[in-house]
Amino acid sequence: MDRSVQQSEKLSAQSLRDLGSTAFERLGVPLDDARLCTDLLVMADLFGLKTHGMSRLESYGERLRIGGIKSKPMIQIERVANAVIKVNGDNGLGPVVGMRTLHATMGVAREHGVGIGLARGSNHFGPISPYLYEAAQSGFACLVCSNATTTIAPWGGSDARLGNNPIGFGAPGPQGNHFMLDMAISVAARAKIRAALRDGMAIPSTWATDEQGLPTTDPAKALDGFLQPMGGYKGYGLALMVDLLAGVMSDASYLTHVKSWVDAPEEPQNLGHFFLLIDTKVLGPSGWLLERMKDFVQILHASEPADATRPVLVPGEIELSRMRERLRDGIDVDAALLKLLR
């Protein structure tokens, strides 16, 4: 392959995994962990979640290099009750801590019908959809959330004290058509505001405020200010719920105790995650839930679209259809990322 090509290239998922895993190994990450991390990031790329895919190699790699993230953490899993585990990620890569917690919690849920896993000492753990997909493939319904660097003000407050904490929920559907909801709490992501700034565009006044807490349409001022939660005080409440589960109860950092990986990339963030796994096979006879899931989706699809060109969708449908397409046609990888990978 010609390394001087400046355009993007299509790679198979497996080629991207091989390149990614080798790149993480070169950064000092043991092979098993490199694979775990890469599998998750490539899954994000398959789902079309490009900002949360292999492109993260750059920021993860930078922090690995300066010691902000440990390449060889001693991850400890402690069972504190029959169906509850606490995980100390020892400042390892977020996707490694996240996936190890997911797998251990799946084991607990297989034994007891339900299990929760609370992880601390972690970092950015990628998007939530790959965790949901992996759980659903094994028959688990799954609630996942994580706290994050502060970008949102308390409702009625005037400075950023909580993160744009993501929350996701998945449930197994028929023929791999799983339900996968993966959302952050803000009306819009900071990445969208950065894109508007890059493109010289104004942003809607509902997305963010300036640093005085006043709504703004200027992306530069918005990036100095803070994000607005969806639904006002309701979104504020949900972001707090996530931080209580993922941060406070897990013994991780929370609210303003979370370090910013931008301002202090060399310091451990001590992020926390929460996983709830439900083994759906204990809920009813074989096939029972899949029948209900099928009917559930059919009812939603049968709603006449307000705009005839845009049929009603269910969370996860877009990502899963992109995955099928990319598994067939390959994943578009930017030249800059390819260069980094090679």
Place this chain on the structure above:
Amino acid sequence: MDRSVQQSEKLSAQSLRDLGSTAFERLGVPLDDARLCTDLLVMADLFGLKTHGMSRLESYGERLRIGGIKSKPMIQIERVANAVIKVNGDNGLGPVVGMRTLHATMGVAREHGVGIGLARGSNHFGPISPYLYEAAQSGFACLVCSNATTTIAPWGGSDARLGNNPIGFGAPGPQGNHFMLDMAISVAARAKIRAALRDGMAIPSTWATDEQGLPTTDPAKALDGFLQPMGGYKGYGLALMVDLLAGVMSDASYLTHVKSWVDAPEEPQNLGHFFLLIDTKVLGPSGWLLERMKDFVQILHASEPADATRPVLVPGEIELSRMRERLRDGIDVDAALLKLLR
């Protein structure tokens, strides 16, 4: 007391409980269940959630009288895995099914650190805060949700196919200052639209659409149309998550299968609820979590308010301060409700 008084009266919580419990007994409800239901509704009144308090005696009573709700249900609790229970409410009063499910799930969580309870065959189960309060008082963190009659359209759809499904989360705080988030998915409640209609006021265009799916400021048209979810497709996704947990996985009705208690008050609704209970004492040494909760709230309170007269609050604070006030001064009970109670 003079029964002809037309204004409201202040009653002590205990007097209101006694009157309510007797009223439910007269409707054929056994004493234990009457007390369980009344305790929850009076708790709602203590929290200032008037529309979800003893005022519900009227609609609950009407459905009990015409056989839409069973006064003497055979509630069955089945343990389907070590830490999972399924409850068949047998079309009993929602607060009775809800509270029995909460208590049984607390027992499971005490054994295994975490437990989930999935209830079907239920009805409107009151507001969520009383469940959160009861769980928090015993040291449990708690996620509760329920499905509901369809009032919201799928995102991009044009007819009501999902409920304004409530979701709540609670965690024990120091000195009874528990975190209690209790919210429905819509931007605004139908009760607020009904109030606007009664008062001849317009509503914001973001609250609801008319029956064609177009935003409206006319409360009458809004009541013929459907509610808008907060955060657009994100709120749509959350409402679906709730229905999957509370309706699909519990073996209750879901989406359009849920009967409307307004259009078909004599038919069982078969609503479903979901309870997740976490025994916080397994998470850390005694006092550890309460210290963290205290710090969590202090960080939020310390954010300078954007409006100096409105300090930053944490979910549950308003309800708990109203409770203290009403326990001291009594609960304001409308004359019409008093008449019904007596």
